[in-house]
Amino acid sequence: MENKTYIDQNGYRRFSDSDILVHRYLAEKKIGRKLKKQEVVHHKDRNKLNNSSYNLWVFPNQQAHDKVHKMDARKHGKKASYKGFEKDETAGCFLLFLIVISLFSFYKITL
Ligand SMILES: [Zn+2]
Numbered sequence: 001m002e003n004k005t006y007i008d009q010n011g012y013r014r015f016s017d018s019d020i021l022v023h024r025y026l027a028e029k030k031i032g033r034k035l036k037k038q039e040v041v042h043h044k045d046r047n048k049l050n051n052s053s054y055n056l057w058v059f060p061n062q063q064a065h066d067k068v069h070k071m072d073a074r075k076h077g078k079k080a081s082y083k084g085f086e087k088d089e090t091a092g093c094f095l096l097f098l099i100v101i102s103l104f105s106f107y108k109i110t111l
Contacts, residue, residue, distance in 0.1 A: 011048045027056045040065040044098065057098065060105045
């Protein structure tokens with residue numbers, strides 16, 4: 001990307017010219033439409049700066065998003081929940097759960 005970016009107080013990358021959050025911009029590209037205000041973009045690996053397409057998941061609202069973090073906290077400990085964690089043997093199972101949840105949410109909001 002040509003545009004210059006910076007990292008805001010919350011640890012998210014934004015475009016310097018517009019202050020738009022880069023991960024929300026890229027998520028819109030991924031799903032091919034504008035995000036609704038209530039939709040939350042989640043970083044699958046908990047690394048806020050990993051804005052790769054595979055790492056960005058769109059949840060219909062904050063409540064649905066929170067559920068994933070709560071589950072996360074149970075599996076990886078509270079501390080791990082909002083920061084990155086390495087892949088381990090539970091990651092595959094967790095990933096599958098995320099995919100199912102995401103597909104379900106996506107299906108619901110596009111209907
Ligand atoms: Zn999240």
